[in-house]
Amino acid sequence: MLGAMAWLPPGGVGRQLLSEAAIKVTNATGHSATAEEDAQVMPAWALALCWGIASALSLPLGAAIALYYLPPERVRATMMAFGGGALLFALTVELFGHLIYLGQDHFTADEHTLLVVIMASCALGGGLFFTALDHLLNNAGAFLRHASLINRPQTREVIRRIVGRKTVSALKKISLFQHVPESSLRAVLPYMHKSTFAAGHQIHGNLGINTPLLFLLTGSAEVVYL
Structure with a gap:
């Protein structure tokens, strides 16, 4: 009612004041709409x-x-490994996550959605990569960093498998075994014994029919005829 009863100066001054009042009302209305949306x-x-x-x-x-x-041990290990990747992703989000909101004024709705999809895909891919890497390291013996796992029967079996895999890889470098299937080499591994000798050590004195078959994996040896 006060606005309706106010006196406006005639001429251009009145029109200017009226225009400024309209702008103020428009801005106030827009602010109210924003406040309602924020609510x-x-x-x-x-x-x-x-x-x-x-x-x-x-x-x-x-x-x-x-x-x-x-849950089974494999399920627990997978979940823990995936959780480790998720923690790394959470740390990464702390570094760049705010840019998604700051860039809303510079991106269209489709570009913003694509950015969020890419971020979520990278999070899932990073978790799966971390899980696969953890699995590969454990198969290579990295689980031995936990002292509580060393004396378990499953651990000893894994150790034998790891040692056997490395022994088979070393045997495949010998020309005699290059065409022998790995399954056949693994079958004879229980009958093999791996030994390490110092330089100058005499392995066998008298060679005969009962002398075991020796395969040189690393280093060099000299056969001396007496």
Whole structure:
């Protein structure tokens, strides 16, 4: 009512004041619309609180589930390895994640969606890569870094398999075994014994029919006829 009863100066001054008033009203209306839109979105602090609670509950929730159901060892190892990759991705997001929101004014909706899809795909790919790398390292003996796993029967079997794989690879370098299938070489591994000799050491004094068959994997040897 005060606006309707206000007196405006005549002429160009009145029109200028009226134009400025219209601009102010337009800006105020736009601000109100923005405020209504913001009211429909969860506040940043509330969203951060929800994610923080979910993250904090994940550890005790996983421990509670393990009390009643313990997944197989391979499943647990896969989940732990994938979780390690997820932690690395979370650290990466801390470095560039804010750029996604800062760049909303410079990207179209499709470009912004594509950026989010690429980020999610890299997160999944990184987790799978970390899992595969962990699996390869464990097969090569990296699990021996855990002292509690050394005396387990499964560990001894894996060690024999690793040593056997390396022995087969060394035997394949010998021309006599280059065309022998690896399965056949693995079959005779239990009957083989690997020894290391110092320089100048005499391996056998008298060679005969009962002398074992020797294969030189590394180094050199000299046959001396007496």
